[in-house]
Amino acid sequence: MINKRLFTVLGILVLVLAFSQCRKDRVVDSDLPSTPIGTPYTLEIPTGFPAPYIPAGNPLTVEAIKLGRHLFFEKRLSADNSMSCSSCHLQLAAFTDGKILSEGIRGLETRRHAMTIFNLAWQEHFFWDGRAMSLEEQALMPIQDEFELDNELDTVVARLSKDPLYQKLFTDAFGDQTVTPVRIGKAIAQFERIIVSANSEFDSVIRLKTKLEFKDLSARRGYDMFSSETGDCFHCHGDLETAYQLSAFGKDLQFSNNGVLSSVQQLNDRGREEVTGDTNHRSQFKIPSVRNAEFSLPFMHNGSIPDLDSLIKFYEKGLHITPKTDPNIAKINGLGRKNWSIAQKADLKAFMKSLTDYSFLTDTNYSSPF
Numbered sequence: 081m082i083n084k085r086l087f088t089v090l091g092i093l094v095l096v097l098a099f100s101q102c103r104k105d106r107v108v109d110s111d112l113p114s115t116p117i118g119t120p121y122t123l124e125i126p127t128g129f130p131a132p133y134i135p136a137g138n139p140l141t142v143e144a145i146k147l148g149r150h151l152f153f154e155k156r157l158s159a160d161n162s163m164s165c166s167s168c169h170l171q172l173a174a175f176t177d178g179k180i181l182s183e184g185i186r187g188l189e190t191r192r193h194a195m196t197i198f199n200l201a202w203q204e205h206f207f208w209d210g211r212a213m214s215l216e217e218q219a220l221m222p223i224q225d226e227f228e229l230d231n232e233l234d235t236v237v238a239r240l241s242k243d244p245l246y247q248k249l250f251t252d253a254f255g256d257q258t259v260t261p262v263r264i265g266k267a268i269a270q271f272e273r274i275i276v277s278a279n280s281e282f283d284s285v286i287r288l289k290t291k292l293e294f295k296d297l298s299a300r301r302g303y304d305m306f307s308s309e310t311g312d313c314f315h316c317h318g319d320l321e322t323a324y325q326l327s328a329f330g331k332d333l334q335f336s337n338n339g340v341l342s343s344v345q346q347l348n349d350r351g352r353e354e355v356t357g358d359t360n361h362r363s364q365f366k367i368p369s370v371r372n373a374e375f376s377l378p379f380m381h382n383g384s385i386p387d388l389d390s391l392i393k394f395y396e397k398g399l400h401i402t403p404k405t406d407p408n409i410a411k412i413n414g415l416g417r418k419n420w421s422i423a424q425k426a427d428l429k430a431f432m433k434s435l436t437d438y439s440f441l442t443d444t445n446y447s448s449p450f
C-alpha cells in the first residue's frame with residue numbers, strides 16, 4: 081500500500097518535472113512583426129566557404145547585430161543579474177570558458193562542456209547533441225535552463241523594456257520598442273552569425289595560398305598527417321575539399337562517436353540518441369571545428385581532454401573501442417592502435433597550432449559593447 085502511494089507520488093513528480101522541462105524549452109512566439117529593419121549587413125564570405133544559412137525571416141542588419149551584441153553580454157538575462165552568455169563564452173578562449181563542465185548560475189555545474197562560437201552561420205544543428213535546429217531557437221534555451229541563466233522570458237522582457245537603452249536598440253532593429261522573446265532570439269542569432277574565423281596560418285597556406293609555406297615545416301608534415309590515413313583526422317574533420325572549415329558540416333556527417341566514452345559511460349550521455357531516439361546514434365556528438373583548438377581547451381563534450389598533447393595521445397591510443405565507436409576510427413585503432421613517433425606527434429601539434437586565428441580572438445567587433 082505504502083509502496084503504491086509512493087509510486088503515485090513519484091509518478092506525479094516525474095510528470096511535473098517533465099512538464100516544467102517542456103515549458104522551459106518552449107519558444108514563445110508573438111504577433112508582432114519581428115523581421116529586422118534598418119541597414120542591410122553583408123556578411124563577408126571567406127573565399128572557398130559555401131553560402132551561409134541565413135533564415136529568410138532574419139536578414140542581417142547592422143542594427144539587429146548591434147542589439148544582439150548587447151544581449152550576448154547582458155547580465156540581466158540571468159535570474160540574479162550575475163551572468164550573461166559571455167560568462168561561459170569568452171572570446172579569448174574561442175568563446176568557450178576553459179572549464180571542464182561549465183559553471184552556471186549560483187555555481188551550478190552544467191551537464192556538458194561549453195562549445196566554441198564561430199562560423200556558426202555555416203552550421204545547421206546546435207549543441208553537442210544537435211537538439212537546436214536554429215540559432216534563433218538556441219539563444220532562448222540557456223536563458224531558461226535552470227543550470228545556466230535560470231530565468232523566465234517574461235522577466236527578461238520586463239527588465240529590458242524599462243531600459244531606455246534597449247528601447248532605442250529594439251526600435252532601431254525592429255521598428256518599435258517592444259521587447260519579445262522572438263526578437264531577442266533573432267538579434268542574438270545575428271550577432272553569432274557574424275562571428276567568423278578564417279584567418280589562421282593554415283588559411284593563408286592551404287586555403288588562400290597567399291603564403292607559400294608554413295613558418296614551421298613541421299606544421300606542413302602535420303597537415304599531411306591530418307589529411308591522410310596516417311593521422312586519420314580528415315574522415316570526420318574535413319579533407320582538402322572541406323579544408324576551409326576543417327570540420328564536417330555536410331548533411332551526412334555532422335555527428336560521430338569518436339570513442340570518448342566507454343560503453344558504461346555512454347549510458348549517462350547518449351548524445352545524439354537523446355534527440356533521435358535511434359540507438360545507432362548512441363553517444364554521437366557534434367563534430368566540432370578544430371580551428372583555434374590551441375585556445376578552446378579542454379576538449380570534447382565532457383571537457384575530459386585537457387590540452388593538445390593529451391588530445392594527440394587520446395587519438396593515438398586512448399580512445400574507447402565500443403560497438404558504437406565510429407568504424408572509421410575503430411578499424412584503424414582496433415587492435416594495434418596507432419603508433420606515431422615522437423616527431424609525428426610534434427608535427428600534428430604544430431599543425432593544430434597553425435589553426436589559431438589571432439585576429440578572430442581579438443576582433444573588437446565581437447567584444448563587449450558595454
Ligand code: HEC
Nearest residue numbers: 164165168182183184192193194195206207208219222228
Ligand atoms: C553556464 C554556461 C553557459 C551560458 C551562460 C551560456 N552557454 Fe552556450 N553553451 C554552454 C554549454 C555547456 C553548451 C553545450 C551544451 C550542450 O551541448 O548540451 C553551450 C552551447 C552553445 C551553443 C552551441 C554551439 C554549437 O556549435 O552547436 C551556442 C550557439 C551557445 N551556447 C550560445 C549561447 C548563448 C547565445 C547564450 C546566452 C543566451 C549562452 N550560450 C549562454 C554553456 C553556456
Ligand code: HEC
Nearest residue numbers: 312313316336338340365367368373379380381395406409
Ligand atoms: C570518427 C570521427 C573522428 C575522427 C577520425 C577524428 N575526430 Fe576529432 N572529434 C570527433 C568528434 C565527434 C569530436 C567531439 C567528441 C565529443 O565531444 O565527445 C571530436 C573532437 C575533436 C577536438 C575537440 C574540439 C573541441 O572543441 O572540443 C579536436 C581538437 C579534434 N577532435 C581533433 C582531431 C584530430 C587531430 C584527429 C586526428 C588525429 C581527429 N580529431 C580525428 C570526431 C573525430
